[in-house]
Amino acid sequence: MNGFLNLIKPAGMTSHDAVVWFRKLSGERKTGHLGTLDPMATGVLPLALGSSRKLTEYLIEKDKEYEAEFTFGITTDTGDVTGEVVSRKDCSGLTKDRVLGMLPLLTGEITQVPPMYSAVKVSGRKLYELARRGETVQPKPRKVMVYEFSLVKWREGVSPRATFHLRVGKGTYVRALAQSLGELAGTGATVSRLQRTRAGPFRIQDGYSPEKILQLKRSGKLDEALLPPTKCLPEFPAFPVGPDVIQAVKNGAPLEASLIPGAVRNVLSSSGHPGLFFLMDRNGEVVALMRLEDDRIRYEKVLITS
Structure with a gap:
């Protein structure tokens, strides 16, 4: 497959x-x-x-998109409702408008510390493995992108619940966003529901x-x-090649840039394009991902197996 x-x-x-x-x-x-x-x-x-x-x-x-529900007034050791409750607070005074006013502070490029219960590695070991052993380390803060952080629904109460739509870049932890928002509100917060609605x-x-x-x-x-x-990487143009080129790819032989059709070359030379393109066989199966660089074809990934 x-x-x-x-x-x-x-x-x-x-x-x-x-x-x-x-x-x-x-x-x-x-x-x-x-x-x-x-x-x-x-x-x-x-x-x-x-x-x-x-x-x-x-x-x-x-980038990825999520629909996430945060519950204010509750903090847990994992950052979501599966963890042990660390603190509880009456947040009946927390308002929707106050939360809305804080969202711009967590939008754009922000600095985020990965949660202890995460797959981030420190010294070759995953943080969640260390956390389960009771070991505490301080993960390094890192820059992440939050493109959109909007409020979809607000439910008042002693532990108010808010549903958000999020569009974020690679490496962004929604649980860390909940923690940051809870800290800004002075109430604490945890993720009570999370659904990824898009990944690329x-x-x-x-x-x-x-x-x-x-x-x-x-x-x-x-x-x-x-x-x-x-279909998944439509920004990389694709075109079919014959058996001779496919055999050359299998052998790792150099390829002439002249085999690239003019229309494809125009796309590859456009501003900001990484120069990546797919070679396909006559049945539409991908043979390899290649790169046009300095008018030369360079191998990126060979996918054909036989």
């Missing part, structure tokens, strides 16, 4: 469990995910299959639940759920 699968992860399943489940179901051992989604969270968890895993780095850089080109309305994937597998139609690399 080769391509990408837009899995809609249910609550309670870890991202690793999702990969293991699909490997067993499909028999495709070369399966990985495109960015960890918390166990309590639901939504888009794209899977990369076969040689398409080599393209993960280009997709994992793309993968949208929740186009995804497949585990139940649907199982149905497709049983009916022999699992391939229908797979998306080719060219």
Whole structure:
């Protein structure tokens, strides 16, 4: 199998469990995910299959969208409702307008400290592994991008609940945003619900639940759920090449820039374009990802396996 699968992860399943489940179901051992989604969270968890895993780095850089519910007045050791409660506070005086006034402070490029319960590595060890052993370390702050942080719904009460729409860049932790917003409010806050609605080109309305994937597998139609690399990375132009070029790619031989069609070359030379393009066989299967640089074709990723 080769391509990408837009899995809609249910609550309670870890991202690793999702990969293991699909490997067993499909028999495709070369399966990985495109960015960890918390166990309590639901939504888009794209899977990369076969040689398409080599393209993960280009997709994992793309922005993501979430619908998140924060509960004010409660803090936990994990930053969400699965953790142990650290503090409680009566927040009946917290208003919607006050929260709205704080959102611009957490929008744009901000400095964020990853939560202790996260997959960020310190000295080669994941933070959540250290946290479970009772070891405390101070993760280094890092710059992240929050493109949009808007309030969708507000529920008043002793522990007010707010639903937000978020569009964020790579490496942004929603649980850390909840913590920061709670600190600004002086109340504390935790994530009580989280759903990833988009990860790059993968949208929740186009995804497949585990139940649907199982149905497709049983009916022999699992391939229908797979998306080719060219669909997921449309900014990289693609064009077919003949058997001679494909054999040259398999051998790692130099390729002449003259084989690139004029229309494709115009795209590659446009301002801001990274110069990346796909070579395809006559059946539409991706052979390799290449780069045009200084009027020379350089190998980026070879996907063809035989």
